[in-house]
Amino acid sequence: MDDKIKEVCLEIYPDLSIKGEQVAGIAAILNNKDVVVNLPVGFGKSVIFHALPAYLDAGMGPVQTVNFVTALNIPCISPNNLKAREREIGKTIEEYARSSCKKALEEEYLMNRNDRTNEEDTELDKSLDVSFDGGWQKRGSGRSYNSTTGHATVIGNVSGKCLHFGLKSTDCRKCNYIDEKGDASEKEHDCRRNYLGSSKAMEPALAVEMVKDIEEMGYMVNSLTMDDDTTTMARLRQEVDHDVIKRSDSNHFRKNFTGDLLQLHQKHKRSISTTVIDYFVKDMLYAIKQNKGDIENLKSTIDAIVPHAFGDHSLCSSWCGYKVEAFRWKSIVGISSGFSYISKE
Numbered sequence: 069m070d071d072k073i074k075e076v077c078l079e080i081y082p083d084l085s086i087k088g089e090q091v092a093g094i095a096a097i098l099n100n101k102d103v104v105v106n107l108p109v110g111f112g113k114s115v116i117f118h119a120l121p122a123y124l125d126a127g128m129g130p131v132q133t134v135n136f137v138t139a140l141n142i143p144c145i146s147p148n149n150l151k152a153r154e155r156e157i158g159k160t161i162e163e164y165a166r167s168s169c170k171k172a173l174e175e176e177y178l179m180n181r182n183d184r185t186n187e188e189d190t191e192l193d194k195s196l197d198v199s200f201d202g203g204w205q206k207r208g209s210g211r212s213y214n215s216t217t218g219h220a221t222v223i224g225n226v227s228g229k230c231l232h233f234g235l236k237s238t239d240c241r242k243c244n245y246i247d248e249k250g251d252a253s254e255k256e257h258d259c260r261r262n263y264l265g266s267s268k269a270m271e272p273a274l275a276v277e278m279v280k281d282i283e284e285m286g287y288m289v290n291s292l293t294m295d296d297d298t299t300t301m302a303r304l305r306q307e308v309d310h311d312v313i314k315r316s317d318s319n320h321f322r323k324n325f326t327g328d329l330l331q332l333h334q335k336h337k338r339s340i341s342t343t344v345i346d347y348f349v350k351d352m353l354y355a356i357k358q359n360k361g362d363i364e365n366l367k368s369t370i371d372a373i374v375p376h377a378f379g380d381h382s383l384c385s386s387w388c389g390y391k392v393e394a395f396r397w398k399s400i401v402g403i404s405s406g407f408s409y410i411s412k413e
Contacts, residue, residue, distance in 0.1 A: 069095050124154070124161070155258065165233070173231050173287060176224035195290035196282070198231060199223040199317065200300075202271035218263075218270030222278050225293065232278045236263035236270040272303040279308055295320035318356065325349060347377065358387065 070091050077086050077094075123133040130147035137145055177194055202220030204213065216239040222232040240261035263270060279289045291313035294300065301314050329345040351373045359366035365385075372383035381390045 069098070073098075121161075123150070130154070159258075169230055169232050170285065172224065172227060172229040173282070173285060176227045176229065176231060177287060179224075179226040194286060195288045196231070197225045197291045197293070198289055199225055199293040200275055200278070201294060202274055204267060204270070213266070213268040215267045218267060218274065220271060220274040220278065222282070232282055234274040234278050235260075236274060237261055238263050238267070269299075271297065272300040275300045276303050276307050279304060279312070283308075291315055293317050296324055318353065321356075322349060322353060325352060348373065351377070354387075 070088075073091050073094050074086055123130070128136070130150040133150060134145055134147050173196075176196055176198075180196060200220065200222050202218060204215035205217045205219075206215035216237060218236045220234050221230055223229070224231050237260045240259050242257045243259060243261055263273065265273065275292075275294075279292075282289055288310065289308075289312055292301075292304070293315040294317065296316055301312075304312050326345065326349050329340070329348060333340045333342065333345060352370070355366060355369040355373065359369055368383065369385070369387070372385070372388075375382065376384050376388060376390075381388055384391060
C-alpha cells in the first residue's frame with residue numbers, strides 16, 4: 069500500500085518529497101483507523117499547524133498561545149496566522165468530531181441492546197439512555213446570563229462516549245464588521261451566529277436540537293439524565309413527539325439537596341448545624357446508590373432516614389447499624405441539634 073500511496077501523491081504533486089511518516093499516516097486513514105498524525109518540523113508541516121491542535125485541545129486562544137510560545141523563547145507566531153490556519157482546519161476537525169459521534173452512537177446502541185432481552189429490544193427499537201448537560205463560556209451569576217455562546221453535549225450512559233454536541237452563538241465579528249462598515253467583500257464567510265434568543269434559553273434549545281438530530285439518525289432518546297432544569301424538560305415534552313424520561317444525576321442532586329439544607333441552616337443556625345446537613349446528605353446518597361432500580365425500597369429507605377437519625381428505628385431495614393449492633397449506635401442528630409422528632413402518626 070505504501071508504494072501506491074507514494075505513486076498517487078507524486079501524480080498529483082510531481083515535486084513532492086514524501087516521507088515514511090507521512091505515508092504511514094495516510095495509510096492509517098485509508099484503513100479507517102482513528103489516527104492523529106503529529107509530524108516533526110521539517111516533515112512538510114510548519115510549526116503553526118503543530119500549534120493549532122495543541123491550543124484548541126487546551127482551550128487556549130491565539131494570543132495566549134503566542135504568549136506561551138514566546139515565554140519558551142521559540143520564534144513568535146502571529147495570532148492572525150494562527151487564526152487563519154484554525155479556520156482552514158476547523159471544518160475538518162468538526163467533520164471528524166461528528167463522524168466520531170456517529171460511530172459512538174452505533175456503539176452505544178449495540179452495548180445497550182446486549183443488556184436487553186429480545187422482547188424488550190423489539191419494544192424499544194434503537195432507544196438510548198443518555199446524559200445531557202450544557203454550559204456557557206461566561207459563567208452566569210444565577211440572576212444574569214449574558215454569555216454570547218452556549219454549548220452542550222450528550223453522553224451515552226453505557227459507553228460513556230460523546231454521542232452528540234452542539235453550540236449556540238449570538239455573535240459574529242464578521243457580521244458586526246459588515247453591519248458597521250458595509251464592506252460587501254466580507255459577506256462570504258463562515259458565520260457562526262445561529263441563535264437569537266436569550267443566553268439562558270440556549271440549554272433547552274440545544275437539548276431539543278440534539279434529541280431531534282439523534283432521532284433523524286434512526287435512534288430514539290428514551291431517557292435523559294441531567295440537572296433539575298424544568299425548562300429543558302418542558303421544551304422537550306412540547307417539541308418531541310414521544311415521552312422522554314427525566315432522571316437526575318447524583319452530582320446535581322447532591323448540589324441542590326445540600327443547597328436546600330443550607331438555606332434552612334441560614335434560618336435556623338442554632339438548630340441545624342453543618343454536621344447535621346452532612347449527615348442527611350450522606351444518608352440520602354447511600355439510599356440512592358444502594359437501591360438503584362428498586363423504587364419501592366428506595367422510597368421506604370428515604371422515609372426511614374429522619375426517624376433513624378432521631379433514634380426511631382421502626383422503619384429501618386438491614387442497612388441500619390442499630391439493628392446490627394445497638395450498643396455501638398448513637399443518634400448523631402439528636403445529640404448535636406437538640407431536636408425532638410415527631411412521628412407522622
